[in-house]
Amino acid sequence: MSKTTPSISVVDVTMEQLDAILEHAKDLGLPEEEVAILRKVIESNATLIELLQQKNLSMKRLKQLLFGKKTETRENVTGKGKETPSDGKKGDPKKKKKKKKKRKGHGRNSAKDYVGAERKKIPHESLSPGDPCPCCGATVYHTREREIVRVRGSAPFVATVYEQECLRCGTCQEVFPAKLPPEVGGEEKYDETVVSMEAFLRYGNGLPMARIEGLQQVMGMPFPATTQWDLLAKGAKKLAAAYEETLRQAAQGELLHNDDTPMKILAYLAEEKKRKERGEPPSKRTGIYTTGIVSVLSDGKQVVAYFTGKRHAGENLAEVLKKRVSGLDPPKQMCDGLDRNLPPGFETILGNCAAHARRKFVDVESAFPSEVEYVIDEFALVYQVDHEAKISGLDDEERLRLHQAESKPVMDRLKIWMDEQIEDKKVEPNSGLGQAIEYCRKRWDRLTLFLRVPGAPLDNTICERALKRAILHRRNSLFYKTQNGAAVGDLYMTLIATAKTAGADPFDYLNELQRHAAEVERDPAAWMPWNYRQTLASSSGTA
Numbered sequence: 001m002s003k004t005t006p007s008i009s010v011v012d013v014t015m016e017q018l019d020a021i022l023e024h025a026k027d028l029g030l031p032e033e034e035v036a037i038l039r040k041v042i043e044s045n046a047t048l049i050e051l052l053q054q055k056n057l058s059m060k061r062l063k064q065l066l067f068g069k070k071t072e073t074r075e076n077v078t079g080k081g082k083e084t085p086s087d088g089k090k091g092d093p094k095k096k097k098k099k100k101k102k103r104k105g106h107g108r109n110s111a112k113d114y115v116g117a118e119r120k121k122i123p124h125e126s127l128s129p130g131d132p133c134p135c136c137g138a139t140v141y142h143t144r145e146r147e148i149v150r151v152r153g154s155a156p157f158v159a160t161v162y163e164q165e166c167l168r169c170g171t172c173q174e175v176f177p178a179k180l181p182p183e184v185g186g187e188e189k190y191d192e193t194v195v196s197m198e199a200f201l202r203y204g205n206g207l208p209m210a211r212i213e214g215l216q217q218v219m220g221m222p223f224p225a226t227t228q229w230d231l232l233a234k235g236a237k238k239l240a241a242a243y244e245e246t247l248r249q250a251a252q253g254e255l256l257h258n259d260d261t262p263m264k265i266l267a268y269l270a271e272e273k274k275r276k277e278r279g280e281p282p283s284k285r286t287g288i289y290t291t292g293i294v295s296v297l298s299d300g301k302q303v304v305a306y307f308t309g310k311r312h313a314g315e316n317l318a319e320v321l322k323k324r325v326s327g328l329d330p331p332k333q334m335c336d337g338l339d340r341n342l343p344p345g346f347e348t349i350l351g352n353c354a355a356h357a358r359r360k361f362v363d364v365e366s367a368f369p370s371e372v373e374y375v376i377d378e379f380a381l382v383y384q385v386d387h388e389a390k391i392s393g394l395d396d397e398e399r400l401r402l403h404q405a406e407s408k409p410v411m412d413r414l415k416i417w418m419d420e421q422i423e424d425k426k427v428e429p430n431s432g433l434g435q436a437i438e439y440c441r442k443r444w445d446r447l448t449l450f451l452r453v454p455g456a457p458l459d460n461t462i463c464e465r466a467l468k469r470a471i472l473h474r475r476n477s478l479f480y481k482t483q484n485g486a487a488v489g490d491l492y493m494t495l496i497a498t499a500k501t502a503g504a505d506p507f508d509y510l511n512e513l514q515r516h517a518a519e520v521e522r523d524p525a526a527w528m529p530w531n532y533r534q535t536l537a538s539s540s541g542t543a
Contacts, residue, residue, distance in 0.1 A: 111149050157197065165178040197507065264474070291311070292466045294463045318344055334351045336352060407450075418441055
């Protein structure tokens with residue numbers, strides 16, 4: 001039998017009818033999260049049908065709609081160059097800027113770049129400073145060393161087998177083993193550097209334990225995945241005090257960014273499967289997420305924290321804020337427009353992400369190219385002002401004044417344009433462009449917080465970048481097995497990411513925290529990534 005293409009019947013349904021159906025589904029007990037997913041599917045389908053009905057829709061535009069653009073830069077979205085759009089002040093985009101020629105380089109790293117390399121001094125075999133020159137008899141003196149780099153490959157975890165010679169008395173049978181050298185260490189087979197490297201590979205770079213096991217096996221130094229997990233779980237207990245102090249520091253931040261990304265925990269998925277088999281309704285909340293929180297402290301230091309489970313970003317932020325010292329002013333908060341990002345029970349000075357708002361327009365560029373180009377050009381002016389403030393080294397108050405002088409007219413102009421599109425019925429409210437405009441209008445005060453509050457950021461990009469660590473882990477490892485496994489992963493990710501933002505070496509930081517676990521537990525504030533080196537120096541000086 002030949003396969004036939006099934007016929008598709010087109011049903012004309014208005015958005016009002018679909019909204020009514022979704023409300024009915026909610027009344028029947030369908031969870032709000034699933035209703036929200038259905039709404040997104042329906043809206044996407046409606047937008048796709050609207051685009052397909054356009055005569056000038058090309059396959060290229062349709063592919064961009066379905067699969068997105070590679071980047072959301074102004075150049076890629078609108079097809080224009082990188083010049084700043086003109087508003088009468090910032091210059092004429094028709095005038096092409098001269099491209100700077102990139103300086104040619106050999107692409108190699110110099111010896112000074114190998115900061116983690118072992119360095120060995122090679123003294124001259126026959127000459128010392130002050131000796132006569134073998135050629136002319138004059139005095140030789142010390143000059144700059146030649147630096148020669150040699151790189152060799154090895155497994156991430158290298159083992160050394162010490163073959164200890166043992167002698168036995170033929171009469172009394174007493175055994176006399178050879179004295180072990182100091183580098184053998186104590187009784188532990190795996191030292192703290194193994195835990196640190198395993199954590200860095202697993203939670204810093206997303207390398208699954210099974211791949212590490214396979215690599216080690218090939219290199220002749222076995223390291224089973226079960227052993228890897230046992231070491232990580234044991235190490236997490238030593239690092240718990242530093243982790244809790246990191247969260248306490250995060251709670252004191254003046255600016256808090258938060259967002260989340262989907263994650264899988266197999267234990268929860270198995271639980272839902274059993275409920276379904278028993279004929280029970282699904283849990284009240286089935287979604288699993290990793291929340292990223294970036295806290296900017298008063299002195300500019302940053303703390304990055306991760307939380308994985310069924311709680312939303314706002315609920316995780318509330319757990320952090322419970323550690324906040326009473327009496328402090330409410331912190332500024334930056335997130336996207338979802339209500340689940342708000343911390344229940346805590347007051348924040350809320351700002352919404354301009355990049356999210358801009359993305360709403362980027363998504364419909366293929367259907368509304370001229371309108372989207374206008375909006376993106378206006379946002380580009382604001383970002384240009386923010387960039388000028390950054391490179392000029394302005395403080396928060398100076399930056400605010402600059403934005404009020406140069407960005408406020410742009411945002412006011414954009415708000416008037418958006419109002420006209422809806423109120424003068426130039427745009428269908430249910431269209432993709434109409435929804436993007438309404439998203440901005442409903443959140444205008446939050447989107448323009450940077451025009452009223454010193455230090456308020458434009459967007460939540462810093463948190464989205466932090467979440468890339470969790471996304472890398474998800475893509476490579478796919479899931480956590482249990483909630484406890486997720487908690488261990490969150491601990492290591494938090495310590496590694498915070499160390500990196502502080503400019504510290506995460507590997508060295510984890511090593512020292514484990515080596516001084518007792519001291520860390522007594523005074524964890526002295527062992528943060530920005531001050532642990534000073535603590536080590538002072539303790540060694542005291543000793």
